[in-house]
Amino acid sequence: MVTLRETEQKITTMNKRIESALNDQIQKESSSSQYYLAMASWAENNGLNGTAKFMYTHSDEERFHMLKLIKFVNERGGVAIVPSVPQPPVEFDSLERVFELLLEHELLVTESINSVVDVCLQEKDYSTHNFMQWYVSEQLEEEALARGVLDKLRLIGGDKGGLYLFDRDMEASAAAANKAGTADKKA
Numbered sequence: 001m002v003t004l005r006e007t008e009q010k011i012t013t014m015n016k017r018i019e020s021a022l023n024d025q026i027q028k029e030s031s032s033s034q035y036y037l038a039m040a041s042w043a044e045n046n047g048l049n050g051t052a053k054f055m056y057t058h059s060d061e062e063r064f065h066m067l068k069l070i071k072f073v074n075e076r077g078g079v080a081i082v083p084s085v086p087q088p089p090v091e092f093d094s095l096e097r098v099f100e101l102l103l104e105h106e107l108l109v110t111e112s113i114n115s116v117v118d119v120c121l122q123e124k125d126y127s128t129h130n131f132m133q134w135y136v137s138e139q140l141e142e143e144a145l146a147r148g149v150l151d152k153l154r155l156i157g158g159d160k161g162g163l164y165l166f167d168r169d170m171e172a173s174a175a176a177a178n179k180a181g182t183a184d185k186k187a
Contacts, residue, residue, distance in 0.1 A: 051171075116132055
């Protein structure tokens, strides 16, 4: 027979496997934020101010993703762990390489999110599964964005005029994302 105390403890405590998976995802989102911040700094130091703004915005988005996870874990009776993150690179070979790395990184994040969703289904934690669907949708957008940017860069090749226009477009993209992100955070 299950006692009232055992029932209360089960209700107020997050499944440990789910908690661990979410804390792992918190670490990945934090690391992503720092990685994109390093890319922003590199771009800014190489005269690519539009790309830098885009990357700063992207870094902020990743931090928002981390905070959303932290709040969810804590609200569900778990303990969110604020991670330390490894030092991201300081130098990048080229702007194209920056976006190749961004896409590779987003693919790893997608894989990680899918793993969290899988754990949710295995543990029959449908509330967390539902919460994670936002991340699944977000990753579809992140991957498409990274692929689109990389395609544009490859089209430009080494054309300096094209690079100038690309950087200006990245600044406009960052401004639009900032506007949309502010609206999302208020909702």
